[in-house]
Amino acid sequence: MxxxxxxxxxxxxxxxxxxxxxxxxxxxxxxxxxxxxxxxxxxxxxxxxxxxxxxxxxxxxxxxxxxxxxxxxxxxxxxxxxxxxxxxxxxxxxxxxxxxxxxxxxxxxxxxxxxxxxxxxxxxNDPRIAVAVREAGGSHDRAAESALDSKLLELGFSHVVASERTAGLDLSGLGSASSRTAAGQSLGADYLVLGSVESQATDISLPDGEDGSYRKTQLKSGCARLTVNVIRSATGEVVGTFTTTAKGVGTSEAMARSKAVEKASAKAAERLEEKFRHLGSEAGTHEW
Structure with a gap:
């Protein structure tokens, strides 16, 4: 010391x-x-x-x-x-x-x-940041949350709210600024990183013969779309937003969708860095 x-x-x-x-x-x-x-x-x-x-x-x-x-x-x-x-x-x-x-x-x-x-x-000033990503069904997407948490820690933020605490956050009721402020206060977070992810999977088929027909394979193609909003908890305002998309391949629909979400989350993590760097440059001109 x-x-x-x-x-x-x-x-x-x-x-x-x-x-x-x-x-x-x-x-x-x-x-x-x-x-x-x-x-x-x-x-x-x-x-x-x-x-x-x-x-x-x-x-x-x-x-x-x-x-x-x-x-x-x-x-x-x-x-x-x-x-x-x-x-x-x-x-x-x-x-x-x-x-x-x-x-x-x-x-x-x-x-x-x-x-x-x-x-x-x-x-x-090393704020407290809480990350929560919602799946189409309304539950938390742990893989996406983990990817964003890891990026924030890699950037040097040490006050990333543990997933055990964000797990209880009701992601369906954060449509208003007041509800987002209340959520931020309940977690003790200066910023909320709120995401929503949609994913789907389809069969992969290959040409089969000269008659133009296709043969279904055992592989599945997944695609995912992840939208992220960065919220300033004190006001509930959205200070940054972006969307990433990605594709993945797997031997099952679940695996293909999971790989797509994983890739979309990795892209989102990079975009998240850009957003916080922008916020950082703005903060440099103000007293915190």
Missing amino acids: ERFKRLIERGLLTVSALFLLSASAAAQSVVVDGVGADERAALIDASRTAVEQVAGTFIDSRTLVENAAVKLDQIYTKAQGFVTGTEILAKEQQGGFVHLRARIDVDTSPDAQLMNNLSMIMML
Whole structure:
């Protein structure tokens, strides 16, 4: 925790670095020390420190969240994935450990995963998000909900409401802004991601002979349509909406429909990232 406090202090003093980094810059280079049982372990340690330093320049008091230490630590565990280059400047063996100093290049391009995660968390102040997807019959579609939950967690949001809590949400009664606000309040969510999915399956037939007839195969073709609305719970307003479609093939109607829904959900997860990134850019111009 003391290390995190020093990081925060450094971030408060150097927040202006956020505006000094050129949008065209591919990486920020820092010189750091690393220690490990071997050279590889020492480089991993150095990489974490480098990412920690770079991330620290993008933190200010307005955007810090209660669990910032935990969230940043999750980012640091993936430090190797944000490094684009390393150069060992000095290395020595001490007490059975490798100590080295290295120049580490950290990817700070605008579309880099590190920068996306940091900006998303900071701009939106890591809100609580609840995901619920309704099937045609009215029940929850767990596969679609899981895909969207996973994408939100991957983006760096840590307050994704557990599916056990959203399972009790009545998806048929959320047609008005007031009902959506009430649902958001009951879940303690700042945003609701509400989806509805429709799917169907048909037989796959192949040409059979020269008479133009077709022979039915054992395969089924499924198609799915998933519509998603992003709701701001405080007002119940729809702040983003989109629809994705996909097809899938299986040996049964259920399997074909399931594969189609899975693919449509994967597409929706990518679109969801776009919507929250847009919300994040808007939030960056307001006090939260």
